[in-house]
Amino acid sequence: MQHHAADRTKSFTRRALFVGVAQTALFGLLAGRLWQLQVDEAPRYSLLAEENRVSQRLTVPPRGRIFDRNGVVLAKNTPSYRVRIIRENTRDLEATLASLARLLPLDQRQIDEIIRTARTQRAFLPVLVREGLDWEEVTAVAVHSPHLPGVVLDSTLLRTYPQGEVLAHVLGYVGPPNKEEQAADPDPLLRLPEFRIGKNGIEHSYDRELRGRAGRRRVEVNAIGREIRELDRDDGEPGHDVRLSLDMELQQFCYERLSSELSASSVVVDVNSGAVLALASVPSFDPTAFLGRLSHQQWKEWRDSPRTPLVNKCIRGQYPPGSTFKMVVALAALEAGLVTPGYDVFCGGFTSLGNARFHCWKSHGRMALFEAISQSCDVYFYDLARRVGVDGIAAMSRRFGLGSPLGIDIPGEQPGLVPTSQWKRDTLGEPWQRGETLVIGIGQGFMLTTPLQLAIMTARMCNGGRAVEPWFVRDAREPLPEFGSIGVSKVNLDLVLEGMHRVVNAQRGTAHRHRLALPEVQMGGKTGTSQVRRITRAERAAGLHKRRDRPWEHRHHALFVCYAPTKAPRYAISVIVEHGQSGSAAAAPIARDIMLKVLELDPSGRSLSVSL
Amino acid sequence: MASQARIRPSEFGIVEKLGKLNWALVTVLALLGCVGYLVLYSAGGGSHEPWAWRHGVRLVFGLGVMLVVALVDIRFWFRWAYVFYALAFAMLLGVEIVGELSKGAQRWIDLGLFQLQPSELMKVGLVLCLARYFHSAYLDEVKSLFFLAVPLVCIALPAVLVLKQPDLGTSVMLVGCGAALLFLAGVRLWKFGLAIAAVAAALPVAWASLHDYQRQRVLTFLDPETDPLGAGYHIIQSKIALGSGGVWGKGFLQGSQAQLSFLPEKQTDFAFTMLAEEAGFAGALVVLLLCLAVVALSLVVALRCSHQFGRLLAMGIAVNFFLYVLINVAMVTGLIPVVGVPLPMISYGGTAMITTLLGFGLVLSVDVHHTTNIPRFPTDL
Known part of the structure; x- marks a missing residue:
């Protein structure tokens, strides 16, 4: 009996030590793997982590103006006020929109459309409610802003032509770049939704001079793309002004x-x-x-008129x-x-x-x-x-x-x-x-x-x-x-x-x-x-x-x-x-x-x- | 019940027992729990909510349970070992049947402070069961194949049930832990060779019975880059987090991968990744050494124990803990597929911590009672 017990103890001790050595070896293996990842390959993974963390956001520079030979403004950028809404900052999206509708002309169909858009995108992304606000609307929204959580009032630059139809053929106009234009031009500006490219006339011919260079903001983002903070920024270069021979x-x-x-x-x-x-x-x-949105009827009328x-x-x-x-x-x-x-x-x-x-x-x-x-x-x-x-x-x-x-x-x-x-x-x-x-x-x-x-x-x-x-x-x-x-x-x-x-x-x-x-x-x-x-x-x-x-x-x-x-x-x-x-x-x-x-x-x- | 009355009074009083307690092991485990608190505080974005606070409460509760278990006479645990196994198995079967009936995936029992997963309890139950079984066995008996049939069934039954849940990680741990105990009990090596050959032969069958998502996990593990936004995302992000942590880490609360949510499941399966990102290779190594200390201290407990039950119990619990750490760390470093095994004491999750501490309570009890004489047959207790 005693003999058996001693044998068993000896066997156990041997085997337990073996297990202990095996465990230590396997821990060594884990440590080795960590060394490989965290020391040997650290530079590579640090780069990947930076790529994850840092997102470059481009900003559109103001477009250059166009002048006549005597310095008369032919094309300029006018601030246009717009109202946007950020879903996650509103307590009740529908109630906020209903309050807004008392200040701005919004019909139920537009409200439904805004709610649908807001629900399908990330909660921190703004949805456009209305742009091109007149001054009265701007003040109304600004005054009521404490009661309108999640509503953002800001301005964008809109291209305007003070000379109107008199120069329409010469200056052309601007619009969002199409697929061909994007394919032909590697400028990152063309990938931005707010960017407008010259579509005709001087706006087209001198687009590269007028458009400027994109500003860059480096922001820290999380896994779903929310901006956490701004790391640094480069404002880019505003577009160059263009002076025409025209009087x-x-x-x-x-x-x-x-x-x-x-x-x-x-x-x-x-x-x-x-x-x-x-x-x-x-x-x-x-x-x-x-x-803006050109009505189909207006377009047809212009296109089909014998006066071209x-x-x-x-x-x-x-x-x-x-x-x-x-x-x-x-x-x-x-x-x-x-x-x-x-x-x-x-x-x-x-x-x-x-x-x-x-x-x-x-x-x-x-x-x-x-x-x-x-x-x-x-x-x-x-x-x-x-x-x-x-x-x-x-x-x-x-x-x-x-x-x-x-x-x-x-x-x-x-x-x-x-x-x-x-x-x-x-x-x-x-x-x-x-x-x-x-x-x-x-x-x-x-x-x-x-x-x-x-x-x-x-x-x-x-x-x-x-x-x-x-x-x-x-x-x-x-x-x-x-x-x-x-x-x-x-x-x-x-x-x-x-x-x-x-x-x-x-x-x-x-x-x-x-x-x-x-x-x-x-x-x-x-x-x-x-x-x-x-x-x-x-x-x-x-x-x-x-x-x-x-x-x-x-x-x-x-x-x-x-x-x-x-x-x-x-x-x-x-x-x-x-x-x-x-x-x-x-x-x-x-x-x-x-x-x-x-x-x-x-x-x-x-x-x-x-x-x- | 009658036999319980025959347990002779313990040779030590409570105070004496506390003095004999293996405080080194208690300290190391408490330290790991505190590391877990810090990791979860960081995972919560620098907040006690939602994880760190509850983790702390469970840690205190778990340490309490551990001390109580440690002070209970080892013969009590020996006496009730099979019952404990049977209870755990009954609960496992119970949630399996309820889960099957309700077509739900709930495999736990809600206890308020934590959700008790019978599969976790089963790990302790299996160790108790096998330790007791082999305590009564002569070395010659262990050599008989017939004698091994009972423990093999004891291992296989819960392992199959857990695998059906499906929980591949826990199933592997049960089998691994069982195999280690068989080895420590003296089962000849060639028998393991035979078993491994049998498993290799059964692999194709097992592959066929795996769930699609499990197969997917194995496949993406083999080549995670094939599906960088889908199933491979977790492991790629985990490796990026680890690698970018470097030698000294990015600093507490500064891990961009974890803080910006690129790292999934950072409070559970990938808690170690989060720790290694913020504390670097140095911090990760410290945690690994703490874990190794737990294993080593348990080994010492086992070696100086005078009875086979205690030796096997201490080794079994230690191997179980070791397997947790091994599988989790190997998983987050991309060495094995993501099988859903948490890091004990650090990952958020009640059952794993409570059962770990319960298990080490038994180890401590073994240590306190390492000279206690446990006869081969319970009638003599």
Whole structure:
């Protein structure tokens, strides 16, 4: 018995010690594992813990403002008050909203929507109740705030355009970035819900300058994303202001002057620099409509209107240039040495080619270069066009900036169209007809130009043949680029300018009625009337093509291009009145008034006593 | 009942017993409980609510229970060992049946101060039961396979019931503790080899019977990164918390992982992680050493005990405690799957602490009565 007990004790002691050693070894294993995690791999896990703990919150910097050349504010940021509610800070969400509804116009549907949103998101995240509060509402909410737990009143910056519709086409507007914009731009700002990106116009072209750099707040967050405290912050950089070449007073004048017409546009450029001083398209739209919720009905109305308020016609409207194109045809002939200024053509009211008759707007009799331009004789230019040929005219057109975008610094510019025989074969698969060359000679047919192109064409004619390009914004620190020559001789340019001078200032010029009534400043110009649809033989026979009672959409476009002063040209203007019927009657007086305003605003011309 | 009357009066009085008490073991356990208080104070975000305060109350209550148990004559515990096991088993079966009937998952009995989990009580019951059984056995008997059938059933029955709850962690602990006692009682090593081979053969069957969530736990354990926001989240966050704690920790109440709620279950299963994040490797090592001290002191108690019952009892309780610590720490450090075993004395949870202290009350009682003669057969008590 004793023997057994001693054996058992010995066995137990041995085995207990073994168990103790095993336990110690396993504890050693645990300690080793802890060493591995907490000492060897500590740097890696510390980083992961920081990533967990610290969240970067970006803040949107204030967007840069936009000014005109004289410092007039064109786009700015206005504080807009909003009311938000944080569920976890309210004792009773529904009761608080009911109290709010007595101060703000909130209907039951909106309240239900707010409650639903609040219940589906984290309790500490705010839900927007209402934004764009007026001052009375702000004070009402502020006064009652002690009784409105969880209600937060704060302000955001809203983009506003003090000039409204007058600049809507130039400035564009801002909106939330879409998926494509986010994909194309790695800037973290674009991922923020409050960020607004430039959607059109200057806002789009200079978005990178205007938007600034995102501010960063590093905050400590817990596992569900609640902010515990702010660790540090970097306020970022506010967007840069942008100054335009545009003169707001002139722009305003152009817009109002054009508003006498249903649909019209005008461009004013500095002929030496290409700076755009005014770019107006009528009618326009209210840019603030795009900030809030644009009603579908309003959108449809704007989209479907034949007056195209949403389209910037200055750069997107493409019209046959009509007679305003005749200078280019004349230069093509002169430069090719095919005609001299004294070369004359007899106008009997039409010219014949095979069986076809090509009409002039009247019987001019014998016409040389100056008379042909100033009286806008079609027959003379039919003759020149036939001599030069379509491809010669096209080459000269391109020198004046027609047929391709000029690269103005707002998006959406259309190229227009300068047809060639090659072009017709490629696109229509048909050979060029000789008659089509004649039609091109008077700026009709396939020819298409934009008002901006016509203004630049005029500028290049009167600035000594330098290839200026249009722009709104230039870095003030950089000198203007030297514009290259378009390769047209000064002598020939002066001949054409003399013709344009006579359009306005000669007794029988087509725009004689609309000359400047100033003692020492004169302008040169050219009228144009471009057909919207072909005049049928029957219509011409009945004289219907000249009647004022044709449907508006069937009437001719009225065009006018001009420059001043004739002695030392500084400004070029183009005006197009859609379906304005006659360049001399509808477009020329508008252009004249705008030119007077331009000269009045001219720093060196302010001494002139201008009376409008 | 009649046999109880035959217990001879103890050779010592209460005061004498208190003097003979193993105060080192009491101190180490109380220290661990206090560490637990601090961890739970931090887990509550620097507040006694909601965990630390109740933990403290339970600690005091548990230490009281431990001292009472320690002073009770070891022959009393020997006498009632099987009854204690039977009671625990009945309760286990009871909650199992009630749970089955109500289709609910409640496997505890609400006692107000804590919710009594019979499975925790079973751990003490099993140790008592096996200690008594082997106390009466000769070494030769232990070598007989037939003789081992009874203890094997005693281990298997509760283990299977607990596994069905389902509580894999406790089940593993019951089997582990039982196996350790069999080993200490003298069961030959080759028999363990045989058992391990049998278990290996049964693994595919066991896999098939596992709950989906248990399988998921095993699978995510093998590769937690496959499901970083789902099942793998706990263990990844735990490792981040441990690793970022570094050598000296982030400081009391400064553990970003725990304080910002990235660490789940920081008051229960992951309390050790929280401690190691805020107190660093140094703090974690101190706690491990305290635990090792508990195990070592118990080993000393067992070695100097004159009776087999006391030796096995002390070792059994110590192994049980050791398994708690081993499984919990291995779990939070990503060495084994998350099986839901708390860290005794530190994790929030009433039953685990009370039964741990109850168990060490028995160890202390063994120590106080280490010279008491317990005959092989209870009739001689």
